[in-house]
Amino acid sequence: MTPSDDPGFAIYLHWPFCAAKCPYCDFNSHVRHHGVDQPRFVEAFQREIAYFAEQTQGRTVRSIFLGGGTPSLMDPQTVEALLGEVARHWSIEPGAEISMEANPSSVEAERFRGYRAAGVNRVSLGVQALNDTDLRMLGRLHDTRTALDAIETARATFPRLSFDLIYARPDQTPDAWSKELSRAIDLAADHLSLYQLTIEQGTPFYMLHKAGKLVVPDSDAAADLYEVTQTVCDAAGMPAYEISNHAVPGAECQHNKVYWRYGEYLGIGPGAHGRMMLADGRHATEIERHPESWLAQVEAKGHGLREDTLLTAEEQGDEYLIMGLRLVEGIDIPRYEQMSGRSLDSERVSALIEHGMVEMAGNSRVRATRDGFYVLDAVVADLAS
Structure with a gap:
């Protein structure tokens, strides 16, 4: 069987809330200082899950991904309710990958045990850097010690762990990146997502960059850092299986491989995107981005669809x-x-x-x-x- 014979069926659940908005981030994430009515959002997720389940009966779920935002701000009972609703509507493959994104600043051992009990078997930590100076520059709420503690807690709780790092940061040298990356690999992760810092329009970093107050490596310097990334990871037995993702063979992210192999996936929750096969062909779906607008729309008609497009060949x-x-x-x-x-x-x-x-x-x-x-x-x- 070739890799594309069965690209799989996956479900993405988007929790759109964060404790703070990072200055480089253009994802659909929102800060709510007054708190979030989690039971009300759970009911809305359940309704939208049921809406999409009606259209995709008979599928078997290969993976579920709780992304955001910061899903680790959810109560464990919220996670349990969402995963339980998925299991109520679809068959789930034995050993299916159930991933959850988490920020080190929101990691608590008790909450992690609750997520594990709810069925999460893989966690992806947004570490981003392993030095305090760059963490502050990136607007992260955690420091290096907090990140290391979170990695240790995650490793002790979940069968699988991944974490993210951002490179091509201001003033970053190939030697410094090589040492930082080697340290990350020594932390016993079997999967690393390594992203080049990009300046996205509409973010605070974009304004700083435009004003000349934020200087990032040029294309040649970024290429050198990319080459360091490949060399260090290859030597450590964590080769790239995707342009920004590295893993010990067998530890690749199954959920993202459904995307990259162009499988079928449902995007549920504010701002989520999906691709699903119906009788008339492949549909591209996009959900209302604003959390409270999405909530009102789901409560009114059972889903938050903003776009549903039949794709041409x-x-x-x-x-x-x-x-x-x-x-x-x-x-x-x-x-x-x-x-x-x-x-x-x-x-x-x-x-x-x-x-x-x-x-x-x-x-x-x-x-x-x-x-x-x-x-x-x-x-x-x-x-x-």
Whole structure:
């Protein structure tokens, strides 16, 4: 069986609340200093879950991901109620991956035990840096000691642990990043998500960068840091399986692989996106972003759908290229051609191979090379044109 034969069915539940908004973040996250009416939101999630379950009967869930925002601000009984509602409507694969994002500043051992009892078996910690100076610069609420304690607590509670780091930070050198990354690997994580700092429009960092008050490494320096990332992780037995994600073989994030293999996934909760197959084809869904607006809409009509678009064959093919070429395993050419209704241009593929940007993997798969990952957007655009 090739990797794309059964890309899977997954469920993403978006908890949109954070204790504070990080200055680099453009995700759909909101601060509510007066607190959140969790029982009311639980009821709304349950209604939206039931709405999507009606349309996707007979599926078997491969993974569930509680993302945000900061899901670790939820009470354990809230998590239990959401996971219980999913289990009430769908079959769940034995050993299914059930992940939850957490910030180190919101980690409490008792709450973690509650999440584990509710069924969570994998936690992803937003560590972001392992020095206090950069944590303050990134606007994080935790310090290094808090992060290390959270990692220890998570390791003792859950079968699987991942954590995130951000690199290409202001003034970061390859040597400093190499040492920090080696320290992260020594913390016994079997999965690391390593993201280059990007300046997103509409964020405080964007305004600072525009004003010249925040200087990040240029493209050449960022490429050097990316190369350090690959070298250190490869040497430690945690190779990249996706452009920003590294794992010990067998510890890859199954939920995200459903996305990248262009499987079927439901996005439930404020601002969530989904892709689901119905009788008339593949639908792209988007949920109302604002939490209280979403709440009112779900209470009024059972769902918070803002957009539900039937994708064309060409759009599906383009999305498969965008997602699948992020993976080291690449894409399945016959699947692409069946999905999109067109063939990859053999001359373009040959030219990209000649320039070292892609390579064949067996007779029916094409994947980006390491050099190709540096300019992946251009590679995808070339293949899709």
